[in-house]
Amino acid sequence: MTSSFADSAFADSAFADSATATATHRGPIALTAASVAVQRPLESGPFRLRSGFWAQRQATNSATSIPLGWQAVRTHGQWDNLLRAAGKTSGAHTGRPYTDSDIYKVAEAHAWDAEHTSSPALARTRLADIADLLASAQQPDGYVNSWFQCTRTPRYSNLPMGHEMYCAGHLIQAAVAAARVLGHTRLLDAAIAFADQLVATFTDEPGVCGHPQIETALIELYRETGRSAYLELAGRMLDRRGRGLLGQGWYGPQYYQDHVPVRDARELEGHCVRALYLAAGATDAYLETGEPALLAAVVRQWEHTVATKTYLTGGVGCRRKTEAFGAPYELPPDQAFNETCAAVGNVMWSWRLLLATGEARYADHVERLLYNVIATAGSVGGDRFAYVNTLHRRGSAMEQGDKAPFRKPWFDCACCPPNLMRTVAGLGHLIATVNAAGVALQQYAAGEADIDLPDGGRLGLTVTTDYPWHGNVEIGIGSAPDRACDIALRIPSWCGEATVRVNEEPASSPGPGYARLHRIWQPGDRIVLDLPVTARWTWPDRRVDAVRGCVAIEAGPVVYCFEDADAPAGTCVEDYTLDTNDPPRVVYRPDLLGGTLAVECTGRRLTDPAAPWPYGPGPSAPSEPGEPVTLTAIPYHRWDNRGRGRMRIWMPACADSS
């Protein structure tokens, strides 16, 4: 098995002149025909979210978040930096070297949003404005980076921390989105010019970017243009990594995954977003090359990460200073970093692994990330964003700056909000997949899709559900091909006893993974999937030291938490243990947070006084179990809307809990 792309030969496919491109309606990933994917994204446009959880989030994203993002990059220096690079305004560059990427992510958000917003014209205008800006700032050979241009720093002179290729990657992703959704080609021309400059520079020069992102972007540009040079350069970047090219830096080569080659790495280490973007790029490379060693490496890394370095919410990263993974099972809830961008990268990676393998566990993980980090990172109102998504807020100790554990309107390091915007805008592309067997529903949300099947024919689906609050999912068939095909329904791993009926008849007993319904579908057919959403106790593996003896609550895919605002008067969440002998109960609480499902359970109030020295000769459990009281937990993604009180996902269990 060769491990080097440099030896590969790729046919240089015919390349459509981008000036004449029209919208293709493909999503963020448009696999080539030669891809080894087991599942493929929809190519005829996204699943259209019509109501419910994510439709509301998309609507808020359109109406509030994306306009805020646009305004922010215009007023927080990003725009002016590129104007300065273009020589159109004076003054010094402000902010970090990667402010250009904020603009590109906002551009990408506009593009995916235009798929379902009522006013795509606004997106066209914004994209044109950005293309105008870039046209003036971009250098003749395609290079553009406001920081390096404004500071007159030689380009590529600081690959470890310069972020030039990282920014190029976000430009490419934005450009691809704009072309696919709107047929907008000027950004794509700019992106191609920059990519060609990278190809000219780094095909032979052994450089990699300290912040991975260019790998997945170049492969998408290959998919968009058919030009194998981009796939080949991405492959070279992957091959080169892990050989110490980036030096020690501040935090050692692990920080930017330069300590071990991609194919040899057994676990993700270092800066989380970097590691996840790199893993996503490596998975993209597998999808287009079929190299088994690459798939084996990323599957192994994913399994290790999920088994040992992931919080209950799906979030990753416990080292706040370095925004990095800790050691296996180092998962302190109160120091959880769980950066929003890491969740975005994690969704990107898990989604690619789902395409590569067709295994439901990757869609399960996307679901966990969506409801418990992505949904948490943005406020319901769409106007506040989290950088950090902690599992335990203790109080106000030194909570300041970007990394404070609560949502803020904007950040000095503004990577997260626009990353969230582009992800929510493009969510419709994560709902369903197709392959030769038929269609698979990977996520449950009310809406509809007309899905072109690979072998011809079209399947029209309408989904009605109040998921994740209730597990009843009704799927109506509209148009259908005239031959038998699968409709596969993911059975989430949290669900023990799913039932499926087709036209009122019990259907195939759903196993783990997917319920596969195979038949000649007729317009008007109706599938009813029932996934019982009940509240359940969740316990940690004994290896997770930081939450030993604690228990959490989940209901369906949603993690719950306790906030001071719901604690009985005069107490706080730290005063209680949970009595797990009483089962938790889902209740609708119209008075809470404008109406939400909540979970009630029995807590025990502890009143043992704090000791002058918190270590001593007796076992640590208080001698009294405490008075029983009813406690209320809310969905974790709704926390941090009622002041700066304490919050816990993991609560100590009573000593006699079972």
Place this chain on the structure above:
Amino acid sequence: MTSSFADSAFADSAFADSATATATHRGPIALTAASVAVQRPLESGPFRLRSGFWAQRQATNSATSIPLGWQAVRTHGQWDNLLRAAGKTSGAHTGRPYTDSDIYKVAEAHAWDAEHTSSPALARTRLADIADLLASAQQPDGYVNSWFQCTRTPRYSNLPMGHEMYCAGHLIQAAVAAARVLGHTRLLDAAIAFADQLVATFTDEPGVCGHPQIETALIELYRETGRSAYLELAGRMLDRRGRGLLGQGWYGPQYYQDHVPVRDARELEGHCVRALYLAAGATDAYLETGEPALLAAVVRQWEHTVATKTYLTGGVGCRRKTEAFGAPYELPPDQAFNETCAAVGNVMWSWRLLLATGEARYADHVERLLYNVIATAGSVGGDRFAYVNTLHRRGSAMEQGDKAPFRKPWFDCACCPPNLMRTVAGLGHLIATVNAAGVALQQYAAGEADIDLPDGGRLGLTVTTDYPWHGNVEIGIGSAPDRACDIALRIPSWCGEATVRVNEEPASSPGPGYARLHRIWQPGDRIVLDLPVTARWTWPDRRVDAVRGCVAIEAGPVVYCFEDADAPAGTCVEDYTLDTNDPPRVVYRPDLLGGTLAVECTGRRLTDPAAPWPYGPGPSAPSEPGEPVTLTAIPYHRWDNRGRGRMRIWMPACADSS
């Protein structure tokens, strides 16, 4: 009660011309006659450590650490920076703005070391070299700071992070030490000149330093010189703090204790070393002014810190990025920061509180810090130093740079090693105190002292002991006054059943705190104190989330830990729980670490496989208790000498542990 020093009037005591000063043999704290202290440090020289634990550490400090410290500041830029400030060499300042303080701390270490080293002449030479360097770098008005001078930055233009007064404070402490031990006066002249410049500048200008240290130093300079202006300026600094003078900075005003006035603060917050130095300064101010509100504030803060923000070792600080305190009970062992400098500051503070109150709990805490952080921070060989003193090392995840959890020869930020050196060199001053009633032995170490009693007369003591390994302490009386006086012996809080005999007769039943022996002592009298040192289980308060369900081992004042090097072959410390039904046993192990007391106990090896997802529906304890095996724990301060394996102080207790 006025809370402002500015209203105080101090008599300007007669000031001895420093050019004619001779060594006074006083230690780091030389209280004025007017001090309200309940206990006073020895004034006729330190307790002379002759053998055993700390004598060996002092010998290594003399022979290895301090020479390394001298060489380091000569070769790592500190010396050249001051040469540059003097115009005697070219090039740019290197390192952080506070590199001067490294030199001053090395100077102070030389001075205290000269009290007991066989070659004080070397200390004189070093101090003269440093005085020469300062004479050329110091500006005519007394100001000296290599960073501000080399970078031509206006002095005091960055009080939050400039560290000018912090450096001045260390210069003062070094100068006082040099004067008291050796009669060296040139550094004192330089320090006085700088202090006078500070008085001239900041008596009216409302500035404080972002890193406290000048407060305690100015008060010591007041004690040394009798000049009330220094006490008054220290008081102004204390009064001004907590009113937002330093601005928001990177981490908010909490970071440098500028968010709440010193007298109002209920807990220590922000950067640990800053907070502890400030608290030490406030305690010094109380000692010289007797202001009850100040004592109440620092006692309250000490109690809160010890009860809620202190690790079992006495270390503090769990926020690695900011080197800061977390919230109460936020004490993750694997992310423990426990900076060595914080332990130094903590010893300084607790010692001052012991003088202020005479309460044994402060000496208990000094003991805990000495054996479990100070002794841990330096290798037995004296050639490696820890910046961070973690309680749980998991593996090699991103262990790099100054803050990696193991000892290193030196650091980019070199604050800790010379702080350790000056502390170990001056340890003899922390062993005993005096007051009108007599002498109190605060720490147990083999050695001797001839102690001048405040009301005249001298008590000569010779202590023979192998403490902390064995609790037998024999105290022989040499010279004695001709009237009755106390010999008070601290009964450590870890000790349940101490016995005391005088000349073979059982003596007063030792209560908590001190056994006070009052009599007319005769030369040849012999006191035998027995403090049974046995291994014991220690459990955390239920509020310490991160070690819930875990247990640790202590024996006497020493905390023990488990290292991979001692785990049965093919396993690591993470594979075991402890069975606390079997008591732990102290054993001498000649084969370990060149011979050490160790603790053996029963562990249970767990072999349940790791799950693909570490959260699930069952309670977290493994269903099988595991095979019993004998495990070995070593003194925590001896860890990190056998490779980079895992280490734990807290181990999970078996489910059926009692």
